[in-house]
Amino acid sequence: MCTRPTLPLLALALGIPLLVGPSAAAEPVRTSAVSAEVDRLIEAEIQASGGTPAPLASNGDFLRRATLDLTDRLPPSNSVTLFELDPDSNKRSRLVNRLINSTEFSASQARYWRDVIFSRATEMRSRQMSPPVFQAWMTEQFEQKHSWDKIVENLLTATGDVRENGATALLFAHGGEAAELAAETSRIFLGIQIQCANCHDHPTDRWKRIQFHQLAAFFPRVRVRPKRDATPRSFEVVSQDASRRGRRSPSPQALGLMFRRLDRNRDGKLVKSEVADSRLARSFDRFLQRGDADKDGGLSLKEFQKLPPPGNNNRRNDTEHYMPNLDEPGNRGDAIRPVFFATGGRAAEGLDDVERRQLLANHVTSTRNRWFARAYVNRTWSVLLGEGFSMPIDDMGPEREVTHPQVFDLLCRDFTDSGYDTRRLFEIIAGTRAYQRQIRPRDPTEPTPPFASAQPSRLRADQVYNALLEVLG
Numbered sequence: 001m002c003t004r005p006t007l008p009l010l011a012l013a014l015g016i017p018l019l020v021g022p023s024a025a026a027e028p029v030r031t032s033a034v035s036a037e038v039d040r041l042i043e044a045e046i047q048a049s050g051g052t053p054a055p056l057a058s059n060g061d062f063l064r065r066a067t068l069d070l071t072d073r074l075p076p077s078n079s080v081t082l083f084e085l086d087p088d089s090n091k092r093s094r095l096v097n098r099l100i101n102s103t104e105f106s107a108s109q110a111r112y113w114r115d116v117i118f119s120r121a122t123e124m125r126s127r128q129m130s131p132p133v134f135q136a137w138m139t140e141q142f143e144q145k146h147s148w149d150k151i152v153e154n155l156l157t158a159t160g161d162v163r164e165n166g167a168t169a170l171l172f173a174h175g176g177e178a179a180e181l182a183a184e185t186s187r188i189f190l191g192i193q194i195q196c197a198n199c200h201d202h203p204t205d206r207w208k209r210i211q212f213h214q215l216a217a218f219f220p221r222v223r224v225r226p227k228r229d230a231t232p233r234s235f236e237v238v239s240q241d242a243s244r245r246g247r248r249s250p251s252p253q254a255l256g257l258m259f260r261r262l263d264r265n266r267d268g269k270l271v272k273s274e275v276a277d278s279r280l281a282r283s284f285d286r287f288l289q290r291g292d293a294d295k296d297g298g299l300s301l302k303e304f305q306k307l308p309p310p311g312n313n314n315r316r317n318d319t320e321h322y323m324p325n326l327d328e329p330g331n332r333g334d335a336i337r338p339v340f341f342a343t344g345g346r347a348a349e350g351l352d353d354v355e356r357r358q359l360l361a362n363h364v365t366s367t368r369n370r371w372f373a374r375a376y377v378n379r380t381w382s383v384l385l386g387e388g389f390s391m392p393i394d395d396m397g398p399e400r401e402v403t404h405p406q407v408f409d410l411l412c413r414d415f416t417d418s419g420y421d422t423r424r425l426f427e428i429i430a431g432t433r434a435y436q437r438q439i440r441p442r443d444p445t446e447p448t449p450p451f452a453s454a455q456p457s458r459l460r461a462d463q464v465y466n467a468l469l470e471v472l473g
Helices: 007-014 031-048 059-071 077-085 091-100 103-118 131-143 148-157 166-173 178-190 209-216 252-262 284-291 301-306 353-365 370-385 405-417 422-430 461-472
Strands: 222-226 235-239 321-323 334-336
Touching: 031 405, 031 422, 059 077, 059 091, 059 103, 059 422, 091 103, 091 422, 103 131, 103 166, 103 178, 103 422, 131 148, 131 166, 148 166, 148 353, 148 370, 166 178, 166 222, 166 235, 178 209, 178 353, 178 370, 209 321, 209 334, 252 301, 284 301, 370 405, 370 422, 405 422
Parallel strands: none
Antiparallel strands: 222 235, 321 334
C-alpha cells in the first residue's frame, strides 16, 4: 500500500521552502551529520589548495588521544586491545559518547577552567583559597549538564563566601577590581583583548577607549572583603550600592575661607609664592594650567572655586566607575555609564550591583552577541586539535581573519542553536575526521590550510600527573 507523504517531505521533494511556525520545535541535527559537513568543508578547501589530508589515526592512537583529551587520563592498558578487536564500525563515536558523559569529563573541564581563570589572577590569595572550591563547583555544573551561558551567568553574578561558593572564583581572582574584571570577562568569555583599549583606542581593532570603561562600569560596586570571625580565614564577595566614607567636595564657603587665608597680599589673586608653604604647593602648577582662565599667572576666587576637587581615580569606596583623565593625573575623570561594547546594550539608571551584573551576563550570553559562541567554539576546537580557527584563542576581533570561516560559522551556529550545549560541541568535533587524523608535521612554506592533519599539543600539568600515576602506580 502506498502511503501518503507528509507535508514536510512533499515540500522538500518539490523544492518548496517550508515555513515552520514559532511554536514548532525543530529537531536538532544529528551530531554525526554536523561532523560530516565540517569534514566536507575542510577537505574541499584542502583539495582546492593542492594538499592531501593525512590518513586517520589507528584505533589505538585514537583511543589514547580521545581519552586523554576528554578525561585527562590514559586508557587502561587492557582497553587498548579490546578496542582494537571491537568489530563495531561505530566504536569511535560510542567511545566519545561514553567519555563525554563520564564524571571524569566533568572533572577534566573543571580543571581546565580553573587554570584559565586563575592563570592571570591579580589577587594572589585567591590562588590559595579558591581553586578546590571552584573545581568542585565547576565539576558539578558539567555533571548536571548546565549550559555554558548558565555557567557564565553564575560566574558573573556570584556573591558569598569564597570558600563556600565556587562561582565567586572570577570575582575573587581579581579582588573585585572593575578594570581587571572587565578585561578578563572579555578575554575569557568573548575571546577579545579589550584591555588594550584601557589607556587608548585599541591599536588593531575597532574598540574605543570609552568602550573598555563602559564595560568596567558594570563592576564598580563589587567588593571582596575579609569575612569576620571566619575560621579558617576567608573572604566574601559582596555588593556595595551606597558610597561610604567618601570625601565630599569642599563647599564654596570653605573654599572662600581657604582662599582668603592664602591670599597674603589681599589682591584677590593666588600666585605660586603665596601657597609655597601650604598643602597646595605641589599641585599649584597643575591648578594654574586647569583653572587660570585669563592666563594672568594666578587664580582668582572664582577660578579657585571652579577647580575640580583633587582625588584618586576609582577609589575603593566609589560606587561608579570613572575613566581617568590621562592629561591630568590628579583628575579622576568622568563617571561612566555601563554599556556592553559588543551589542551596544545599555544599563538603565538606578540599577544596583547585582542588577548591573545580571544585565551584563544577559548581554554577554545573548544570541545577539556572536562573540560568546565564537570564543567557546574557537577555544574548544583549539584544545582538541592543537590550534584554533583564530590564534591566539583569546585575541579575536572583528578585523581578524579566521581559517575555514564556513566551518567556524557552522559550529558557532550549531552551538548557539543547541542552547550552548558543551557536550554536543565536543561530540561533534571529536567525531570529525579532522580530529581523528594522524599527526603530520606541517611545512610552513606549503599553502595547505590548517587541519589537514592533527597537530601535537603540550599536555597540561594534570594530564602529565595522571599519566605518571597510571604508568607508575
